[in-house]
Amino acid sequence: MVAKRGGAQEALTLYGAAPRPDDGNKQGRAMQLTTNLFKATLNLKALKNVQLLSVEIKPIDDPRAARESLPVRLNREILVHALQDAAKNGILAITQDFARLLGYDGKALAYTMLPLPADKLEWETTLPPKTDLPPVPGAPGAVAPRPPAAPAGGERDSKRRFRIKLAFARSIDFGLILEACRGDRRAIMAQAANPAELIQDGIQALDIVLRNMLHDRYLSGTSQTAQRKFYDPSKAIPISQGAEIWPGFFQSARPCAAGLVVNLDPAFSAFVGGGAFVEVAAKLLNLGGGGGDFGGRGGRGGRGGRGGRGGRGGFRGGRGGYGGDFGGGGTALTSLTQQDQRQLRLRLKNIQIRVTHRATNKLESFQGFTPRSAEETMFETKEGKSYIIAQYFLEKYNLRLRFPRLPCVRIGAQRSAVPMEFCVVVPQGPLPATSLTPMQSADQIKVSAMKPSDRKRRVEDIRREVDYDTNPMLQGWGITVDRQPLTTEGRVIAAPEVAYAPSSQRPRVGVGSWNLVGAKFVTPGAELITCGVLDYSRAPLGAVQGFIAAQLDACKKLGLRVTNVRPQIVKHRPDPYLVKEHMNELGRSAFAEAKQKMGAARRPPPPQIFFIILDQQDQAFYNSVKRAAALELNTPVATQCFNARKAFNERGQAQYVANVAMKINVKLGGTNHIVSGERDLPRFGKQTMLVGADVTHPGPGSDKPSIAGSVATIDGGAKRYSSELRKQTNPRGGAAQEVMLHSKGMMLGHLKKWQAANQGRLPDSIVFFRDGVSEGQYQAVLDHELQALKDASREIRPDAKIKVTFIICGKGHHVRFFPKNEQDVAGDRSGNLPPGICVDKDIVSPFGFDFYLQSQAGLVGTARPCHYVVLRNEMEFSSEHLIRCINSLCYTYCRATRSVSIVPPAYYADILCEKARAFVYGPDDGETVASSEKGDVEMPEISEHEAGSMMAHFAKSPTFTDCLWFM
Template identity: 40%
Template sequence: MIDVARQEPQQRQQSVVQLRNEVVKYEQDDLLQAWGVQVSNEPVRLEGRQLPPPRVMYGLNKTEAPRDGAWNLMGKSFVTPAQPLVSWAIINFTRCHDQDVRAFGDQLSVTLGKLGIKSRPPVYKSGGQGGHAAVADLIRVTTTEAFKASKAPPQLIVCLLEANQPQLYESIKRVAMKELFMPVPTQCVNVKKAKIGFGTVSDQYVANVGMKINVKIGGGNHAVSSQDLPNLPPTTMLMGADVTHPPPGLGLESIAASVATVDGGRMIYGHEVRLQRNPGRGQSQEIILAMKSMVVTHLKRWQQKNKGQLPGAILMYRDGISEGQFAAAKDVEIRAIREAVQIVQPGAKIKLTYVVCGKRHHVRFSAESPADTDRTGNLRAGTVVDKGVTNPVAFEFFLQAHAGLIGTAKPTRYIVLEDECKFSNDALQTVTNTLCYSYSRATRSVSLPPPAYYSDILAEKARALLWGDFDAQSMATGTSGSSRPYEPLEEAKAMELMGRISKRPEFGLSAWYM
């Protein structure tokens, strides 16, 4: 299975052709012959094009030109550094020596300073062995000391972990989000990847940690040039939404999540989480039933940041909807967005473009000429195809915005269900490709626009927090690593997460879930 997944595009294409000609043999199928259906024994030849990468902007007016979907953070500072870290802590849950932990803390402070985040020395603690209760006690003591030392609420807890400690990781996240007086962002660090105790701390790993920390405490790492976003004025709100489901038959609710930008800077996203009941009989509800209330909150956040003004348009990237649900999406979600606008400001007119993006398909592309590939044999980042394998009467395209790393890269399929903004094909393809370079956690383009990507991550993180003791991997496969049965959640308990976030207003605008 692993060898098949690692196949390069040309090898994969040859395997598919061989399977079709030597095993499947469609021409010998009586039913296909009776209906006059013919299946070619060669791959379909298509025309595609490569979109140019956008300019990536950092602090001090520095820009970076990506190459094959990637660029370097070296010598750059964040375009919007977070507020100085004056109340924070580093907790060592490993056997690393104190002097090595402090050396890491010093290196992290230096790196954050180079990236634009000023910091005071953190509080250092170690321990936490003995299960969830011990972890909770240690985090409470640590945050209390950080508060006393700085006279300010704790801003961040950095936790040093050994590799592969999922239960400890989950305990840390649950305590920080649900069991303290108010939620505190956490950043877990793998001591082996950081090379703590090996003499020299990994600069690249620490820089990557710095990127995560900045967005978790309210900063923005990098931005893309507005010149590379045609027909997308700063008054356009970017929005994303997704739903994550429990395994069938457990009686658990699904979790819907959405994110939305709060201003024209397009770096800071507000977020909302809702719990929704499924119809039963093993079915999951993919359509977001609470879309209206989430959009109302997003619009009010925009108003607060923009002197009472609403956005002029909304560009929604909706992940996870299948073709059979398109009609329901238009009838429920698109209608809910419009109703939300009228709740916030009766009579307001906000243009809406609603784009479904998905990767649950079997379409793969490969280049005829090696000159059109990158070092992995995949098509170059920015390849778009909108003819031949798309619906001729629909607004649809395939975009591979990212560079493949191993195996054959999978393009993302985009289908526009509503377009009041009147995007041309070229404009929406360019906007989508450009946004894929604005993902805050990496110095490379990604396969989905950040609004869709962030909502997916948020939904998964909320699921892990709300479903407590159960391992996310087990949930995904429908099995449990615990002998305890699943218990349906009460709505009030599930919505406690958003209530906790509201206790700290700035938390609603920070990407704590990253």
């Protein structure tokens, strides 16, 4: 078996990216910065014999389980136990040092600095002894005698046997990594034919060794990103609706021009709080909860045990007791609707369960609910006797159910049904960010927002707590990490000139922001003739009429032509199943009204936009509104939703209607403001197209397709954008694809719209901004999507030779900058660096053309820079020209009067995918991801026709996708 290289580190050197064209950026005021990167030093003598090993762990007595991958935590536990046992008993010449210093990724790769005793080792082992879990106070099972803890190698352990295989894969040359950091291509090519892969091996080895040293002290996840985050559950911070925030930190090793570095950054993640399942469910559903099955939070206890069969491995301790008495007051949860169950399945998907009706040392995975209640659900025992579950618990355990009308909980691989009141949630289940309620999201922001000075101090504290200096594993590997972070130089790029209509007053750009005083849109959208209002609020009609009048008046002051100043207002109760009917009714009456006003001289357009007033933050109903307007009517209609709380607040209404007017204008095909001129956009000609693209995915295990979205300018002035959407699945099955599989068809759509608006010409050049790509997929995305773009252009014109600059926009990194001298930010109350700060030396790639740009002013917490990586530079941008162009474009975001953190084409593509997610996934999918964190799901390939089904409907309106309808 040949060990496969992990994709996470694959492109960290940017060995195959476009080379840096010059010595870097020299424009702008210089500023000294402190980073959250710590230089690592390697003892090459100690690392001269490092080997990469392939690892295989298979259950012996369970053929079905042997065909599936074991959980990462269980794999780690098995291998650590097997190595320690082998070293203790002299098996296969495995030594204590070999066992202690092996770095393992929890899957199929391991790294050793001591040679493997043979080319291949194979032996059998058993599960390690299981540590008893703490009893649940007052639970029925707590009074029963606990099973005795079995000694190592005892009868209980022998029931589950595993075969371990370690095999030599290849040697690791750490000297190549240091050569790579020096950027010496010749030296690297002289030593190896495949340097990028060998460098990747060494970086991945270092990363895994650094992670392994923390596993005994912290809890970490198992996905590609989560395995670099480490938490201490004992420091959990309770937030609303049964959730809690776990503070922790991110750690990753990476190469850069200054050498090997370790990136440390505070991290905060939401988890489900522990306790009685009934109480946890009630809190998650915001149903309150009475006296509580578990009175308090409970004291801290010892280390937790290992998960049982079908679970996901153990939960590392620190939390201990579950608090309170089992029983005691009532609960607000006496029944669950189908919608309640769907919400709970989303939010509890990754949790583990303990049962309390009997003594047990097992943790079981949550699998869902029974379709019927405990007093209706039947099952058959091994002896063939049928029972209703409520009856069975009464006869078997002398336990009468308090909540017989609740469904049972399905747990474990066997999907056993257990009454909800005898289930305890183990406080370790992560809550995906997309499944948090608005209240929980607000709480998380409050907890995690850190001013730059506080974040910098926390980084320094993390470095002290981790204590690389005394760690035996790092000492054995000869790895040292500096105590002080790296410093570097940044440069502040000047803000561009923002322009509105020629008759307008030119705004004065301050610290990344300006205002609309005296401004008129540079290009007003279509004349507003056919529109209407759907009012789903509880506000009186007079208040709604007054607000709509104020909104349309704001539009007119900014230059929009508004013919229908008093659109029809129709009031309804918010029912997602009737939204389509409401819109059809409103559309017909709005068109008839417009036709009457226009007379015989002009035919009014079909409905142009619907104004929707919503009373509360209800994401599911909001999605229903957007879906109905875009996909379910005869022709798609743009919508503008209003938050009733903001709309009817007179104090902030003027600012609110001005901000919304910017969105209305672009939905009608207008342009709010521009940045123009050779100084601010060097090398951007009248025949340069801008493209932004992104792919968003359903959660792991979902059978729903991914969504690819792209936007592109229609004119050389970057005033108008077209949009394309496609659904896609992996044609070979397996993990969802970050590559846009239908990118040729999407680019054909963009190019034809450009051609139609530019007298049949194609653009001479394209700047392609790609969002949401993990470092390991840079090359795959570039190869497929750049070729698809070229193929699309040649299909339209065989002799087309469009120059393309292809840029990755990365926001998922953890690199942060702080002022070395606090006086440099003394005038900013947030403590953030000024907008326009750019770094393109020391911490960037030694080979590639990349840079960090914080184009926005920080408002809350610490501003995150965007990492731009240039994979192709056919337009031959210099460092200064490209950095200036991107910084200037960040001032053109259409719905704000401030610069934004990522270049707008990529930002628009991200928003487009976000809106389309509601169309495809529906209101109950809370596990969408927009990065490369995908699960292995086999799905049929989607045809080009099906992939473009949304676009086929949008095409019923000739102008719908020629504007930013999704904003």
